[in-house]
Amino acid sequence: MKHEILLTRVAAGVSTLAFALGLTTVLSGLEPAFNGPFLQKAFLTLVFCAAVISLFYGNIVYQLTRLGEIRRHAAHREEAxxxxxxxxxxxxxxxxxxxxxxxxxxxxxxxxxxxxxxxxxxxxxxxxxxxxxxxxxxxxxxxxxxxxxxxxxxxxxxxxxxxxxxxxxxxxxxxxxxxxxxxxxxxxxxxxxxxxxxxxxxxxxxxxxxxxxxxxxxxxxxxxxxxxxxxxxxxxxxxxxxxxxxxxxxxxxxxxxxxxxxxxxxxxxxxxxxxxxxxxxxxxxxxxxxxxxxxxxxxxxxxxxxxxxxxxxxxxxxxxxxxxxxxxxxxxxxxxxxxxxxxxxxxxxxxxxxxxxxxxxxxxxxxxxxxxxxxxxxxxxxxxxxxxxxxxxxxxxxxxxxxxxxxxxxxxxxxxxxxxxxxxxxxxxxxxxxxxxxxxxxxxxxxxxxxxxxxxxxxxxxxxxDFGALVIQRRRWANGGLIILPSLLAHWRGRGSARAGGLETFVRSHYLISPALANVGLLLLLVVPFGEGFSNIWFPLAAAPYYLLYGRDLIRCGYKWSDAVRIYALTLLLVPVNLAGVYRSLEQLVTGRKSAFARTPKIEGRTAAPPSHLIFLVGLLTTSLVSAAANLWGGSVLFSSFSAANAVFLLYGIWSLIGWRDAVEDIRAGIWVRKPGHYARGEATTLARQSNLQV
Incomplete structure (x- = not known):
């Protein structure tokens, strides 16, 4: 496992260096001024930096935990x-x-x-x-x-x-x-x-x-x-x-x-x-x-x-x-x-x-x-x-x-x-x-x-x-981290032997806030028209080591390199799911009302997906296609490629992981009612299949 430790260290170094160069390139293009265009660019720069930093945070935490996991497994084999x-x-x-x-x-x-x-x-x-x-x-x-x-x-x-x-x-x-x-x-x-x-x-x-x-x-x-x-x-x-x-x-x-x-x-x-x-x-x-x-x-x-x-x-x-x-x-x-x-x-x-x-x-x-x-x-x-x-x-x-x-x-x-x-x-x-x-x-x-x-x-x-059951599970998992975060920070700031260390808090915090940071960051990069000034090769280079290590870990777990592509498609499909969980956390912070508990269905047949999530995905697909065309027209090849690639992943995800027919049926079941007291085609089945939810 020594070569895996070395590879992870090199990957972390490459990611950090490339990310630093990318940020430096973006910030160097911000010339001091106090007029309208400057303020607009300053705001876009702030949003862009927040988006890429949130994603880089996950990159570094993954590589840190990978180092720790490899060392622990090597030590365990010696004392098995x-x-x-x-x-x-x-x-x-x-x-x-x-x-x-x-x-x-x-x-x-x-x-x-x-x-x-x-x-x-x-x-x-x-x-x-x-x-x-x-x-x-x-x-x-x-x-x-x-x-x-x-x-x-x-x-x-x-x-x-x-x-x-x-x-x-x-x-x-x-x-x-x-x-x-x-x-x-x-x-x-x-x-x-x-x-x-x-x-x-x-x-x-x-x-x-x-x-x-x-x-x-x-x-x-x-x-x-x-x-x-x-x-x-x-x-x-x-x-x-x-x-x-x-x-x-x-x-x-x-x-x-x-x-x-x-x-x-x-x-x-x-x-x-x-x-x-x-x-x-x-x-x-x-x-x-x-x-x-x-x-x-x-x-x-x-x-x-x-x-x-x-x-x-x-x-x-x-x-x-x-x-x-x-x-x-x-x-x-x-x-x-x-x-x-x-x-x-x-x-x-x-x-x-x-x-x-x-x-x-x-x-x-x-x-x-x-x-x-x-x-x-x-x-x-x-x-x-x-x-x-x-x-x-x-x-x-x-x-x-x-x-x-x-x-x-x-x-x-x-x-x-x-x-x-x-x-x-x-x-x-x-x-x-x-x-x-x-x-x-x-x-x-x-x-x-x-x-x-x-x-x-x-x-x-x-x-x-199926996707409907996965939505219920992952939405629940994304709901609560922001509420727990203040307790973790209080533990970090506290005194005494039980006080959390800095690296411990750095790693724990990502676990709690990643549904918010990663999904908001990815969404911003997909929908905000940043333009050519924010396009440079360093950010893709910073991300590449993460995907290399992720693919190697999939092989270690018995999967294939091609599954990394499918996982990224699933990641995009789960953006509205995770954001819905984050929204409910924020709602609880503001109102004090805890979200209803929904158990993951374990039933025969298919659980319907919420139509709002599916409509969101269609909107995200459309936005990605428009963004790809607009960036290409404006000369931003990297952003155009990024948007186009994500549109392809979304198309693949909806087609292969959800199914177009099931998606259309779930949308119709959620928004179309023929008459008062009558369900749309498939809706009664959907409700019956979800009868084992406890809310």
Missing amino acids: NHCRPAKDTEAPRISILIPSYKEQIPVIMQTVLSAALSEHPNRRITLLLDDPPTSKGTDLTGLEAARALVSELHDLFRGVSQRFHTAADDFNVRRTSTGFSLEKEGIVLAGLYVEAADFVSGLGLLYAERSQPVFAHGDEVFAREVIGQLDAEYRRLADALRNPADLDLERIRSEYRRLVSLFEVPIGCFERKRFGNLSHAPNKAMNLNSYIGLIGRAFQVSKGSDGRLVLKDCPEGEADLIVPAADYVLTIDADSIILPNYIGKLVSIMQADPAIAIAQTPYSAYPNSPSRLERVAAATTDIQYLVHQGFTAYNATFWVGANAVLRHSALHDIKAMTTERGHAVPVFIQDKTLIEDTGSTIDLVAKGWRLHNHPERLAYSATPP
């Missing part, structure tokens, strides 16, 4: 495989929480199975069902199916766990009796591991029976990385145990302890909306907060003054509900999976360093996506995995909410209280913005805690399959 699952005598308590809202049964099942098969001796799983308990029709059917699935999986794991408990008890009897033989015991253990392998492969078959073709590429990862990996591991171990030369009494004891813990995982569900004194706020953060606030406590269930069920603290002996204590909380989104060694590795890291509040491995996208748009969006996710690894090199890690191990005591360190419907409600993960994981990151680091990204791919998550 030192983390081991904790032994049962020292295993901390893990509460695995899976927030779910109207998810399809295969989605829930895959996530729960991946968590249940992740090895750790002291863990329990709770599916946090957020569906309204008063659901009717198909919603009620889905809710009841989710409850039944949890019960079924709990019984399956309990049955095989009891089988291994009995086997361990039988071993304890045999080892004190005459005729005890290590060789025979190894054969018995080998047979038990074959049973474990058979159980795991049976779970894979059970899931396959209930899955759907739409999940095929995710199913391949689950079958290979979870089911296949464990099946092969247990069978290899069975073969090894048949060799008496490698056996001693302590090894036999250890293997029985492991067998007992493999499938000893209580699986249950909890529905906060059944209880009147818990939060009913419609977002994932408060769903998690409601359960985290109950951990380590016992309750009686009674009726409140309004007739609704309420939870009241009581001694365990009198309790209707006991929520066991936990040292760590593992959160997993219901469209994600973790690999079998996820908990063992991350918890070992946190046990070794008590200053770490959150350990995670930012999720990777499921490979082999069936659609081009999903593949391109997945590529941006995998590049972000590398970027987040680089963040850790500068102590600038952000919590990525799809999966993470959270230290319970750290959550209590940032606990706050709020009031909802007259009831006091604890808040651990702040829901002030729609990016609650990002906001909670700043809360934790301000208290002196650190976050850690483990440099292995141990988690996968789904990517929106």
Whole structure:
């Protein structure tokens, strides 16, 4: 990796030098005066410099994080495989929480199975069902199916766990009796591991029976990385145990302890909306907060003054509900999976360093996506995995909410209280913005805690399959950074050991404000007629190293150089999406009203895209074409080429990643109504497909 480090340093140097020369060239053309033309040019110069600086900021941060990521991965390879699952005598308590809202049964099942098969001796799983308990029709059917699935999986794991408990008890009897033989015991253990392998492969078959073709590429990862990996591991171990030369009494004891813990995982569900004194706020953060606030406590269930069920603290002996204590909380989104060694590795890291509040491995996208748009969006996710690894090199890690191990005591360190419907409600993960994981990151680091990204791919998550679903996800991601930024700056300006460093703040700030800076900067370059005086070759030269490194990183992630072209087209398509998220952040700053939370749809079929975004893209395409012609007429070849190239990328993006027919249908569905009370063609389908949004 030394050559990659050298290449990145050279690229950063070339980018910085070319950018400085470009700015110098632009500013040197500004001659002092106080007349109208000067003021006009001064204003254009200010706007132009703001646009290119905002883009250059992202260029430099990417190269910094790339340096950090390469160094961390090189160091990790040298100390690989030192983390081991904790032994049962020292295993901390893990509460695995899976927030779910109207998810399809295969989605829930895959996530729960991946968590249940992740090895750790002291863990329990709770599916946090957020569906309204008063659901009717198909919603009620889905809710009841989710409850039944949890019960079924709990019984399956309990049955095989009891089988291994009995086997361990039988071993304890045999080892004190005459005729005890290590060789025979190894054969018995080998047979038990074959049973474990058979159980795991049976779970894979059970899931396959209930899955759907739409999940095929995710199913391949689950079958290979979870089911296949464990099946092969247990069978290899069975073969090894048949060799008496490698056996001693302590090894036999250890293997029985492991067998007992493999499938000893209580699986249950909890529905906060059944209880009147818990939060009913419609977002994932408060769903998690409601359960985290109950951990380590016992309750009686009674009726409140309004007739609704309420939870009241009581001694365990009198309790209707006991929520066991936990040292760590593992959160997993219901469209994600973790690999079998996820908990063992991350918890070992946190046990070794008590200053770490959150350990995670930012999720990777499921490979082999069936659609081009999903593949391109997945590529941006995998590049972000590398970027987040680089963040850790500068102590600038952000919590990525799809999966993470959270230290319970750290959550209590940032606990706050709020009031909802007259009831006091604890808040651990702040829901002030729609990016609650990002906001909670700043809360934790301000208290002196650190976050850690483990440099292995141990988690996968789904990517929106169409442009409409992607709009909802990315618009939510772009909403909140500007609101959180003042807290980060206050942390930087503060005093004491927890004060943020300059480089840390430089990197963190870009993560928060890039949706605003990058998209506004790009939009200004596309629509403002700057003219020949602002055209020079230095700025394209400053950008070239960024795209070179980005393309190399795509190759490292298993993609192609050509995907860089598609990613740029997607970047242009997402300009109105990101700007809409930024606008809602500004709206919240001015009015104090938080935006409604919209969950990313996970449904069969297509989610309609907002017509306003599509119309914006048509307008941007038209503007780019006009700008290309005007700049060519005015003699500005570089600006003409830039505008023309972006018009081509927009055309390609709309045609290949959205689809002209779908775009026209979504625009018509959004703006054309035949008669009062009647939907336009396709609109009713659009609304039905988006019925799983919680707002």
